[in-house]
Amino acid sequence: MSYANTEVAQIAAISSNRCIGKDNELPWHISEDLQHFKSMTTAANDSAIKGIVIMGRKTFESMGSKPLPKRVSFIITSQLDYAEQKGLVGKDNAHVMHNLDEALTQAASLAHGAHLETIWIIGGEKVFKDAMMYTDRIELTHVDTEISGGDAFFPELPSDFVATETSEKKHDEKSGLDFEFVSYRRKG
Template sequence: MIAIAAMSLNRVIGRENKIPWHLPEDFKWFKKLTTGHFVLMGRKTFESLGRPLPNRTNIVVTRAPLKLARDPQFKATFGPARIGHWKARLGRPYQLGFERFTARDVWLVRDPRKLAAAFATARPNRELFVIGGAQIYAQLLERCTDLYLSVVQREVEGDAYFPEFEDRWRLHDIPLRTADFEVKHYRRIDV
């Protein structure tokens, strides 16, 4: 798994379920990196996007996947969603596996750690990007091998923060640098 995030100098990643800056170059970087892959996010992050990210399999973590899948307003806004039961799907040819997910699918899951374990076992040809929010990063960052962190070169006010990670990661390179932000590519030390 790979985490991808953007944070300000004071670790802010969001304010009132929105990104507190507008950086088109960072959006282009994010799109280039994640297109064609799986993107895993929390429900609030998904809803803040306003629609599923195109050309990516959107996996949404929610405490009530069945209730959300049946919610008429959710269906009207985001289209149909499927419930993920990852353990049951692996190793059984009659059930849907990771390789058969399409870039149009929206999957709702309850436990991101079970999904991560199933993904590690299945090893599909596409990457799984963890894209937020704060609770999801806190739960899954330790399972990620790489982190692409866009550091916005200013402090902003916010209510969601990126977790402390620096003691377990090393800077690998800086693949993109602009006047407003730089993308730092980290690798976990124990990998």
């Protein structure tokens, strides 16, 4: 599917009931999952830009309204003055966009210039859903727990996605949760 010859990948940690967020926060803290996220979205290249991430406004705010280190953040919001509000005007590591197409187009152009093969969609629920039609690959951390009262969920995977790689089951001592990393690719 790819967007302007750049792979579009989604990355998320989801509970068994597909929950990805509660009260604008991750429903758990699993440091190995956070390390996995960082290593997936940060390329080991010579470019100043190590990764490109696209997210919605609430996801950006859940990360303290700060762009991720070594990565360029594209933040999607309908708020026209959001860049001014958050002090992002003129920043080269954070760009405010007003729709997904605009974010993907700008991100693909930047990825091409920085020799990055992947644009990462990192949330939240609406951005994951809207980007699904452009997505080539999905990296999910399946966390073995049910979250009640969650308010953000990962969409159902379309039937043309197949699991291509699954890690062994892992256990996080601090949270007491079991989890595994699964890679899905669009077939065809």
